[in-house]
Amino acid sequence: MNPSPTSEGGEIMAGPVEVGKDGLKVNGEKILPICGEFHYWRVDPKWWDDILGRLMKGAGLTMVASYIPWSVHEPIRGDFDFTGRRNPRANLKGFLDLVHKNGLYFVARSGPVCLGEIDGGGPPDYANLIGKRSDQFLKLTQAWVEAVSKVWREYSIENGGPLILVQVDNEIGASKVRLKRFLEDKYGSIEALNQAWERTYRSFDEVVEDDEVYSGRKGGDSYARSVGANWRSCLDIMEYKTRFFPRDYAAKLVEMFRKHGTDVPLFTNNTFLFIQDWYEIQKAVAFVGLDHYAYYLIPGDSYYWDYIYVSLNNNISNFPWSPEFQCGSGMMGFGPATSQHQRMVTFFSLAAGMLGVNYYMFVERERWEGFCPVTENGKVREEWFAHRQMFRILQEVEWQSLSRQCSIGLLWHQEHFWDFLHEGGRIIQPDDYTIVGSKDYGHLAQEPFWLYTKTLIDTDTDFDVVDVRTDLSKYPLLLYAAPPFLDRAMQEKLVDYVRNGGKLLFLSPPPHLDVEKKPCTALMDGLGIKRGEPADVDVALKIRDSSFSVHLLETYPGAPSLLTSEDGKVCACRRSVGRGEVYQIGFSSLDGKVFRSLLEAIDAPRHVGSDNRFVQTSLHMNQERAVIIAINRDTQTQKVRITVLADLGRSEEHDVEEMFTRKRLTLNPDRTIDVTIPGKEVAVIEIRKREVERVDLDKDKLIQGYFKL
Structure with a gap:
């Protein structure tokens, strides 16, 4: 099968496996992409079958993933072992037979580089001596890819096997x-x-x-x-490090796998924004997934930072799925991965737009001990029951059929982040977990983008972080809070967005420079707007029925007024352009009450919201049900009133239930729901038409439970 290009320039498969923004389909059926990492080569084969069936399929997982270390399967140069003739733990084919027998799909993370806390990182010594990811290294990789691709062809979903995805390399960083x-x-x-x-x-x-x-x-x-x-x-160095090298390297690996007959979608994964340009690397692979590790219970400012990069990856990725999602070990400096943490970080990620995850590690192994749901010899910890409960909820609400409701985008531009680094910004979180909760993460992203991210979350405004290069049409409202430079093509793209009916709100001065910081007014000319006049004064401002004192940075005399101060200064202006509108805001609106009033003044589209600054909500819907995820960021129990702003076609025939506690709730006539959420916990609220039956998970043994049936 030959790959065909997507609109992004990457590749998709037109066969049994389809990946996309709306999920994962296998043989035309959309599946719940919840996966568990199980390193077969680190576990005695006598436990494989029981772990795969009773403890993985039985927990509610639909997929299993594993690194496939080159060094494990080529212990002697030129002698590849996939049947266990030299080492029983290298019996990859036997393992895949058991995966298939137990009704699971398989995700192969076959390298050549795995990392995976393996000595040498996956490649054998003779390849490591050359130097990873060099041209000579790629030449040596040909033999490995040819050998392992024979296994992938044999066990591909195309041939009735369990293999549905192959990862071509792990966390590609430039050299x-x-x-x-x-x-x-x-x-x-x-x-x-x-x-x-x-x-x-x-x-x-x-x-x-x-x-x-x-x-x-x-x-x-x-x-x-x-x-x-x-x-x-x-610009040159970051282009090389984040775009040219990872894209070029991934493209060479994709070419190898295709040459040798691997016929399922190929992907790669990533970690931080400064290592890869996620948008660019998808020109080589089907999708790029985010490796997500959160500090324990996502404390303090780390909550905002995690939201930025999780939301951004979900916006960019052709298939928003995490190939490596924190599970088990507390040894990585992030704090313990307890049941409570796993609930919070799982639903935090799903609420931000992630479609599914691969729990790394679901099955324990050396160098990753402590909180894995399943031990190396087939025993379970309490975390197994917690994960089974989460998977049961996702199955019952048919998560794979729901669509996240979000109409506001906060614009992101990769070069803005590079500018932040060039000016001396930090690139990574603190290493010491003990200081994370009290640390100001403002050193990780440029202002005012960082500050408005915090305001959006603190006001529980549902929003996505949106790369300006992606499809903007799904967002009726876009917010710009960034440096005043943007390349000409992107400036013209924003003009087209407004002319075609979008609303564009400038919370900072609009771009008037290109990416090299030379004058470029394509956006301002196209929208017919001008820069404001400096003010730097406090003024009294009334927004609808509320009065505020705000600091006015610039004013817009003669422009069509949106908001005017009590002394007659135009503090915000509005201009109609084509079928859309553009707004310029001349005052700081970081205060939560001011920001909410501003959004109301422009009729910003919202779907759900809470009256508690510590609770963040999101709405996920299909024709039969709505699901609200409500996350309490605070350490204390919070009582919250959630308002469903979207029209659910509510009637007395709807049932409302919190899925973790199985407590029946009331959807009030004003479309509000009152709920109490313990500190650092999650509520999952289902609003379902009464005649809609839930999936019977026990009837068909979709979730078998701990004991064999």
Whole structure:
């Protein structure tokens, strides 16, 4: 089967396995993509069958995943073992037979690089000596890909087997091996590079050796970086590190797997924003999934930061699914992965738009001990029962059929983040868990984007973080709170968005520079707007029936007024452009009450909301039911009134139930629901038409339970 391009330039499969924004289909049936990681080669084969059947399928999982380490299956160079003739734990085919027997689908994470806390990271010693991800390394990889692809063809869903997805590599990070060629192709001569970078290098080799410019400089003991010698060099270096190298490397692996007959969708995974440009790498693979590890109970500011990158990945990814989702170990510096933590982080991610996850590790192994639901010898911990309860709820509400309701997007541009790094911003969270809860994470993202993220969450405004390169049409309202530069193509894209009926709200000055920070007014000219006049004064402002004192940064004399201060200053203006509208806000609206009133003034589309700043809600619907996820971020129990702003066609024939406690609730005539949520816990509220029956999970043994039936 030949891959065909998507609109994003990546690949999809038109056969039995289909991945997309709306989920995962196998043989035309949408499945719940809840998966568990089980490293067969780390567990005695005598436990494989029982773990797969009773404890994975029996818990409610639909998929099982594993790394496939090259070094395990090629213990002697040129001698590949997939049947266990040298080592019983290397019997990959026997394991896949058991996966199929127990009615699970299989996700192969076959490398060549796995990492996975394996000595050598997956490749055998002879390949590691060459250096990972170099051209010579890729040549050696050909033999591995050819050998393992024979197994994938045999066990592919195309041939009636369990294999549905293959991960081509793990957490691709750039090395300098292609940097010289990249710069030579871009500039042609060292003189041209020196002029652009304002440097005096004697050769391209000298550029490659300049690690301070490539990696950035530490600021004291912090992780602060100042990437690049100047802004142009920062753009080049980040383009290489996050776009060119990972895309080029992944494309070469995809070509290998296709050449040798692997016929299911190919994907890769990622961690942090500064390692990969997720949008760009999908030009090589079917999708990019997020590896998600959250600090224990997502404390303090880490909640906002986690929301940014989880929401952003869900917006960008062709299939928002986590190939590596924290489970089990408390050894990674994030704190213990207890049952309470797993509930919170699972539903936090699903609420933000993730469609499913792969729990890493569902089955315990060495170097990952403590809280895994299943031990290496087929015993269960209390976390197994907690996971089974979550999976049961997801099956009962038919999660795979629900669609997240969100109409507001907070715009993100990759180059804005690069600018933040270039100016010395930090790139990673604190390493010490004990300081995470009290740490200000403002050093991880540029203002005002970071500050408005906090305001949106604190006011329980349902929103997505939206990469400006993605499809904007699904969002009736877009918010811009970012630096005033944007490349011309993206400026013109925003003009088209407004002309076609969108609302664009500028919480910071609109872009008037291109990505190289040279004058570019394509957006302002296209929308017919101008920059405001400086004010820097406190004013009294009335928004509908509420009065506020706000700090006015700029005013818009002569522009069509949206909001005017009591002394006559135009504090916010509105202009109709085509079928849409554009708004410029001249005052700080970070205060929660001011922000909510501002959204009401422009009739911002919302679907659900709470009256408690500690509770974040999201709404997920189909024709038969609505599901509200409500997350209490506080450590104390919170009473909350949730208002369902979307029209559910409510009648007395609806049942309302909190799924964890099985408590019946009331949907009041004003479409409000009152609920009490313990500290750092989750409520999952189903609103279902009474005639709609739930899936009978016991009838067909979809979830068997701990004891064999």
